[in-house]
Amino acid sequence: MKQKHILVIGGTSGIGKAIVDEQLQWNNRLTVISRGIHLNPFNNADIRLFQADVSSPEVILPEIQEPIDGIAYCPGTINLKPFKMLKDEDFLHDLSVNLLGAVRVIRHYLPRLLESQKASVVLFSTVAVQTGMAYHTSIAAAKGAVEGFGRALAAEFAPKIRVNIIAPSITNTPLASRLLNNDDRKQAAASRHPLHKIGEPEDSASVASFLLSDRSSWITGQILGVDGGMSAIKQ
Secondary structure, X not given: OOOOEEXXXXXXXXXXXXXXXXXHHOOOEEEEEEOOOOOOOOOOOOEEEEEOOOOOOOOOOOXXXXXXXXXXXXXXXXXXXXXXXXXXXXXXHHHHHHHHHHHHHHHHHHHHHHHOOOEEEEEEOOHHHHOOOOOOHHHHHXXXXXXXXXXXHHHHHOOOEEEEEEEEOOEOOHHHHHHOOOHHHHHHHHHOOOOOOOEOHHHHHHHHHHHHOHHHOOOOOOEEEEOOOOOOOOO
């Protein structure tokens, strides 16, 4: 299998790090851009690691002088509040992290994606877009924008670049730690899913790695639920 060069945004924790770990097992070359890289979590693996906050309009993205075969954009937010408590700033922040950061990254590295023969982009949404959930208005609005953006890009970039979106349910990551900070909360979250478990980072990472690989070469413009059955099954 030909070695690929994969760019992971937000690859030092959670699902992003799980993607990096899996890509290392596939012997692919990795470039990682993350907001916080004070501690290298990769045990001296051969990874190019850059620090940048892609949600900032003033961000200066590092230059990459080689083709990019895949981008996984992993930054996200979990901003759960009653609608009456949300301010404009909440909506703008969620939109900036989840959508506009992806826009900046893809726009900046598009020439490198086009240099690849089989490029793939993976974005992340949430089960809360397709399944209405209380207190999710801000994050669902931002991730809904990601889904529309991703599908439009898939149409515009076909056949040269594939674009797909993964929509997980709650996953055991640092981002979700305040929602899963004891066994009772974990059990309550698990019980809301038909498979009676919460997601692990590796669940979404394995799907992302498949979408970044040539084994998914006939898949584009899709939203894949990695959500324990929540979006599709009622019990």
